[in-house]
Structures are given as C-alpha cells and as structure tokens.
Amino acid sequence: MRVVLSAYDSRGGVEPLVGLAVRLRELGAEVRVCAPPDEEFAKRLAGIGVEMVPTGRSVRRLVTGRTPPTAGGVPRRAAELVAAFHDNVMAQAEGCDVLVATGLVPAVAGVRSVAEKLGIRYVYVSHQPVSLPSPHHPPIPRPGRPLAPDVTDNQVLWDQDARDAQEVFGEAINTHRVSIGLPPVDNVRDHVFTDRPWLASDPVLAPWQRPADLEVVQTGAWLVPDERPLPAGLSAFLDAGTPPVYVGFGSIPMRDPEDVARVSIEAVRAQGRRVIVSHGWAELALIDGQDDCFVVGEANHQALFSRVAAVVHHGGAGTTTTATWSGAPQVVVPQGGDQPYFASRVADLGIGAAHDGPTPAFESLSAALRTALTPETRASATAVAGRVRTDGAAVAARLLLRADSRVSRG
Numbered sequence: 001m002r003v004v005l006s007a008y009d010s011r012g013g014v015e016p017l018v019g020l021a022v023r024l025r026e027l028g029a030e031v032r033v034c035a036p037p038d039e040e041f042a043k044r045l046a047g048i049g050v051e052m053v054p055t056g057r058s059v060r061r062l063v064t065g066r067t068p069p070t071a072g073g074v075p076r077r078a079a080e081l082v083a084a085f086h087d088n089v090m091a092q093a094e095g096c097d098v099l100v101a102t103g104l105v106p107a108v109a110g111v112r113s114v115a116e117k118l119g120i121r122y123v124y125v126s127h128q129p130v131s132l133p134s135p136h137h138p139p140i141p142r143p144g145r146p147l148a149p150d151v152t153d154n155q156v157l158w159d160q161d162a163r164d165a166q167e168v169f170g171e172a173i174n175t176h177r178v179s180i181g182l183p184p185v186d187n188v189r190d191h192v193f194t195d196r197p198w199l200a201s202d203p204v205l206a207p208w209q210r211p212a213d214l215e216v217v218q219t220g221a222w223l224v225p226d227e228r229p230l231p232a233g234l235s236a237f238l239d240a241g242t243p244p245v246y247v248g249f250g251s252i253p254m255r256d257p258e259d260v261a262r263v264s265i266e267a268v269r270a271q272g273r274r275v276i277v278s279h280g281w282a283e284l285a286l287i288d289g290q291d292d293c294f295v296v297g298e299a300n301h302q303a304l305f306s307r308v309a310a311v312v313h314h315g316g317a318g319t320t321t322t323a324t325w326s327g328a329p330q331v332v333v334p335q336g337g338d339q340p341y342f343a344s345r346v347a348d349l350g351i352g353a354a355h356d357g358p359t360p361a362f363e364s365l366s367a368a369l370r371t372a373l374t375p376e377t378r379a380s381a382t383a384v385a386g387r388v389r390t391d392g393a394a395v396a397a398r399l400l401l402r403a404d405s406r407v408s409r410g
Contacts, residue, residue, distance in 0.1 A: 001028070001029045001030070001097045001098075001401055002029065002030045002031075002032075002095050002096045002097055003024055003029050003030070003031050003032075003096070003097065003098050003099075003100065003400060004031075004032050004033075004034065004089055004092050004093060004096050004098075004099050004100070005017045005020060005021060005031065005032070005033045005034070005100045005101075006033070006034040006035070006055070006085060006089055006099070006100070006101045006102070006103070006107070006108075006111050007033075007034075007035050007036075007101070007102045007103040007107075008035070008036060008055070008056050008059070008081060008085065008103040008104045008107035008108075009036075009059065009102065009103040009104070010059055010060075010063070010250070010251035010281075010316070011040065011041070011250060011251050011318065012127070012250065012251065012316040012317050012318030012319065013102055013103050013127060013317075013318075014033075014035050014036070014041050014044070015044070015318050016102075016127060016200055016221065016222035016223075016318070016393075017033055017035070017045075017100075017102075017222070018044060018045065018048060018050075018222075018224065019222035019223050019224035019392075019393035020100070020200075020222045020393045020396055020397060021033065021045070021048060021050045022048055022224045022393065023224065023393040023394045023396070023397035024397045024400065024401070025049075025050075026397075027397055027398070027401055029397070029400075029401060031050055032050070032051050032052075032053060032092050033045055033050055033051070033052045033053065034052075034053045034055040034085060034088050034089055034092065034111075035052055035053075035054070035055060036054070036055065036056050036057070036058055036059040036060075037054030037055070037056070037057070037058055038058050038059055038060050040060075040298060042054065047228070053088050053091075053092060055084050055085055055088040055089075055107075056080065056081055056084045056085065056107065057077075057080070059251070060251070060281055063251070063253055063281065064253045064281050064283075074143060074144075074168055074169075075168070075169075075171060075172055077106075078105075078106035078168070078169050078172035078173070079106075079172040079175070079176065081104060081106040081107040081110065082106045082107070082109055082110040082113075082172055082173055082176045083110065083176060084107075084110065085101075085106075085107040085108075085109075085110030085111050086110035086111070086113050086114055086176065086180070087110075089110065089111050089114045090114045090117070090118075093114055093118055093120060096118075096120055097120065097121065098120065098121040098122070098123065098400050099111050099114060099115050099120055099121070099122050099123070100122075100123045100125060100400070101122070101123070101124055101125070101192075102124070102125040102126065102127065102200075105165060105169050105173075105188060105189065105192055106169050106172060106173060108124060108192040109169070109173045109176075109188060109191070109192050110176070112124075112191065112192055113176070113177055113180060113182055116182055117180065117181075117182065122194070123194075123197075123198055123400070124192055124193050124194055124197045124198065125197065125198045125199070125200050126193075126197060126198070126199055126200070126201075127199075127200050127201055127221075127317040127318070128201055128206055128317045128338040128341065128342070129199055129201060129206050129207065129208050129209070129216075129341075130338050130341045131338065132193065132197060132199065132208075132212075132214060132216060133158045133161070133162075133190075133193075133212070133213065133214060134154070134158075134208075134209060134212040134214070135154050135155055135211075135212060136154070136209040136212070137154060137209075137341070138154050138157045138158075139157055139158055139161040140337055140338060142161070142164050142165065142168060145164045145168070147160075148160070161189065162187055162189050162190065165187075165188055165189040166186065166187060166188055166189070169188050170185075170186075170188050173185070173188050174188075193214070195213075195214060195215060196214070196215045196216070196217060197214060197216055197217070198216070198217045198218075198219060198396065199216050199217065199218040199219070200219055200220070200221055200222045200392060200396065201218065201220075201221055201317065201321070202220055202221045202321060202324070202325075202388050202389055202392070203218055203220065203389065204324075204349075204384060204387045204388055204389075205221075205320065205321060205324050205342075205345055205349070205384075205388065206317070206321075206341075206342070206345060217399070219392045219393075219395045219396040219399065220389035220390075220391060220392025220393075220395055220396075221321045221325075221388075221389070221392045221393075222392050222393040222396060223321065223322075223325060223390060223392060223393060224393055225302065226300045226301070226302045226303065228300040228303070229300070229303075230299055230300055230303050230304060231296070231299060233294070234276070234294065234296050234299060234304070237274075237276070237294040238307050241274055241292075242273070242274065242309070243273075243274075243307060243308050243309040244268075244273055244274035244275055244276050244292075244294070244308055244309060245268045245271070245273045245274070245275055245276070245308060245309050245310045245311075245312060245369070245373075246276045246278065246304065246305065246308045246310070246311045246312065246313075246328075247261075247264040247265070247268065247275060247276065247277050247278065247284070247312040247313075248277070248278025248280050248282075248284070248311075248312070248313055248319075249278075249280055249281075249282045249284070249313060249314045249333075249335070250278075250280055250281065250313065250314055250316050250318075250319055251280070251281045251316070252280075252281060252282060252314045252316070252335050253281050253282055253283075254282040254284070255359075257282045257283050257284050257285075258285075258287075260282065260284065260360060261277060261284045261285055261286070261287055262287050263360050263361060263362050263365060264277070264284075264312060264360060264365065265277065265286075265287055265293060266362055267360070267362050267365040267366045267369055268312075268369065269292065270362075270366055271366070271369050271370065271373055273309055273373070274292045274293065274294075275292065275293045275294070276293075276294050276295075276296055276304070276308065277293060277294070277295045277296070278295075278296055278297075278299075279295055279296065279297050301319070301322045301323075301326075302322060302325070302326060305322060305323050305326035305328040306326045306327065306328070308328055309329070309373060310328060310329040310330065310331060310352070310369065310372040310373055311323045311328045311329070311330050311331070311352075312330075312331040312333065312365070312369070313330065313331075313332060313333070314332070314333060314334065314335050314339055315332040315333070315334040315335075315338075315339030315340070315341075315342040315343045315346075316338075316339060316342070317338060317342065320332065320342040320345075320346065321388075324346075324351060324381075324384060324385060324388055325385060325388045325390075326385065327381050327382045327384075327385035327386075328381060329351060329352050329372040329373065329377045329378055329381045330346050330351060330352030330353075330372060330381075331352055331353050331355060331365070331368040331369055331371075331372045332346050332347075332352065332353070332354050332355060333355040333357075333358060333360050333365075334354070334355070334358060335358045336358070340354075343355070349380065349384055350376075350377065350380040350384075351377065351380050351381040351384050352371070352372045352377060352381070353367075353368035353369075353371040353372050353377075354368075355368045
C-alpha cells in the first residue's frame with residue numbers, strides 16, 4: 001500500500017507525520033511526505049528513512065522574514081500553495097491508495113483536488129480540536145478577520161468563519177479547480193475538512209466534545225518514541241546540577257527576543273533554578289556568561305523534557321503534547337492561534353500555569369513559574385502523563401490501511 005502525507009505548517013504540524021510514517025512503514029506501507037522545504041523538516045524525515053518532497057515556500061523564511069506576511073498578501077500566497085501542493089502530490093500519487101493532508105486550507109485544498117481527479121481516498125487531519133467547527137468553542141480568528149466581540153453564539157461565529165474562509169481563499173482555490181477541470185466549491189472550509197475529519201490530539205489533553213455536527217475520528221496524538229541522543233554539551237549541563245527550566249518558543253518569532261530572553265532567564269533564576277534556552281525561530285540567546293545557563297538548538301524534546309523542572313513555551317500543539325507526555329510541569333505563554341486553548345487546558349488539568357498574555361514580564365512569569373514548580377503541579381503532571389495515549393499514530397495507521405475504513409472520498 002502507498003500513502004502520501006502532506007503538511008504546510010511549522011514543526012508542530014510536520015512532526016506528527018513522522019510518527020504516522022513510522023507506524024505506517026511498520027505495517028508494510030510505502031510512505032512519502034510533501035512538506036515545506038525547510039532543512040530541519042527534511043533532516044528529521046531523512047532520519048527515519050522517509051523521502052520528503054519539498055513543497056511550497058520555506059515556512060521559517062515566511063514567518064521570520066524582514067517583511068512579515070500581511071493579510072493583503074494572503075490571496076497570492078494561497079494561489080501559490082494550492083498549485084504547489086496539487087502539482088507535487090499529483091506527481092507522487094501514481095499507485096497511491098490514500099492521501100492525508102493537514103495544515104493551511106489552500107495547501108490542503110490542492111491535495112483534495114488530486115484525490116478528486118484520481119479517485120483516491122482522502123483524509124483531513126487537525127492536531128487541535130479548536131480548529132474544527134463545534135458549538136462548544138469559537139473558531140480561531142483568521143488573519144485580518146477578528147471575531148465579532150459582541151457575538152457569543154459559537155454557531156454564528158462558525159458560520160461567519162466559513163464565509164471568511166470563502167472570501168479569503170475561495171477565488172484562489174476555485175480558479176485552480178476550474179483550470180484542472182473540477183467544479184468550484186462554495187464552502188472551501190468544509191470542502192477541505194469533509195464531514196468526517198480526523199483529530200490527532202490526545203483525548204485527555206485536547207478532547208473532542210460531543211455532540212457536534214461533524215463525525216470526528218479522534219485517534220490520539222501521533223507520537224513515536226524519539227531515540228535520538230541529546231547533544232553531548234547539553235547532557236553534560238543536565239548532569240552538572242539540579243534539573244533546569246527549559247525556555248523555548250519553537251517556531252514562533254518573538255517581537256523583542258533580547259527582552260524575552262532577559263526576562264525569562266531572570267525569572268527562572270529568581271526561583272533558584274538553572275536555565276536551558278532554546279534558540280528556536282525566535283533566535284533567543286544567553287544574556288551573560290554565567291554557567292547556570294545553556295543555549296540549545298535542535299534537540300530531542302522527549303528526552304530533554306523528561307529531565308527538566310518545567311517547560312516554558314508558547315503552547316503549540318506539538319510542544320504541549322510532548323511536555324504533557326513527558327510529565328513536565330508547564331508555563332504556557334500563548335502567542336495566538338490554538339495556543340490560548342492549550343494554555344487553558346494546561347491550567348485546567350493542573351499540570352502548569354497559563355501566562356496572562358503573549359508578552360512575559362518578570363513579575364508575571366515569576367508568578368507562573370511559582371505555580372509550575374510546586375510539588376502539587378509536579379504530581380499532577382506525572383499523573384496526567386500516565387493517562388496520555390501513546391498509540392495514536394498506530395491507531396491512525398491501522399485505520400488508513402484497513403480496507404473497510406470509512407474515510408471521506410473526493
């Protein structure tokens with residue numbers, strides 16, 4: 001059996017495909033991945049022996065460039081993504097049995113068009129429940145499309161979200177569809193989601209609430225044990241003293257990285273803890289030459305998070321899931337998107353603290369750290385870690401390969 005996986009996303013959206021690819025190959029499937037041409041993605045997939053087809057522009061360059069992306073440029077970027085993912089997935093689809101797509105709507109729409117043209121099974125996957133329409137939560141605001149502050153009915157907000165998606169992406173998607181002989185669609189959001197999307201999130205950390213109009217298949221998060229060793233210098237730092245606090249914001253560029261690093265390091269030091277600073281896309285760095293701090297680049301988060309006192313991070317689905325699975329107390333400093341949701345879940349589960357707002361200050365971050373570093377929070381984090389499902393990727397792989405799997409077809 002042959003499966004093509006695709007994602008146009010940051011690391012948190014590409015990493016789950018690693019887990020799924022590993023489990024698919026264990027079941028005898030041939031797997032290829034279409035993903036952004038960022039070196040770290042290609043290197044990660046090469047490490048498990050899976051071919052990556054670079055598709056679309058570099059996500060890192062897009063979000064960290066000198067000129068940040070604007071809402072006005074969305075239609076042009078959408079047209080590029082639709083065409084890029086359609087063309088590259090089409091080139092990989094000969095003999096393919098199923099296409100799996102996640103990430104931005106235009107990229108996924110290009111994949112769905114391939115499924116329609118070739119009559120191949122198609123599955124849309126979200127890594128967080130709040131991306132999917134439900135009466136239990138409002139939609140995530142789209143760029144340049146804030147939610148109406150005076151509307152509290154979630155269904156009304158989701159109806160507006162569908163109209164917004166059509167206005168923002170509809171022309172680019174439908175122009176491409178017509179060019180390849182497919183009819184236009186009047187609801188691009190629901191078109192790419194289908195009426196039976198998959199949800200690759202942990203049911204303890206990020207459950208799907210019923211009832212809802214969608215028949216959502218929640219598989220569990222797509223995790224796989226990461227056997228990569230930690231860099232020698234990092235291991236030596238960990239061995240040299242008490243467990244440090246990790247600070248990193250993953251694929252999120254920070255508005256003032258020097259100030260964020262200074263505030264974070266000073267707040268952690270005020271708790272009597274050592275610090276590991278993740279360089280990340282925010283390009284955080286050390287603020288002095290003291291030996292209680294260590295800066296790290298790419299590293300195995302599973303191995304690292306299991307050895308730290310707490311994890312300070314932005315609240316992306318991938319980082320939150322890994323920290324939860326590792327049993328590490330957390331401080332979530334949400335920057336946008338699905339991150340406020342994960343911040344609230346961390347707080348509600350008692351496994352950490354949700355920082356109030358996206359900009360850490362010494363006082364606010366210190367208060368959150370005091371909560372995260374209590375024995376009670378550590379005990380809760382350990383207990384919740386024991387409840388996290390570890391078979392989500394295996395469940396998804398079996399569903400994909402099962403002949404009678406009820407997956408939406410193009």
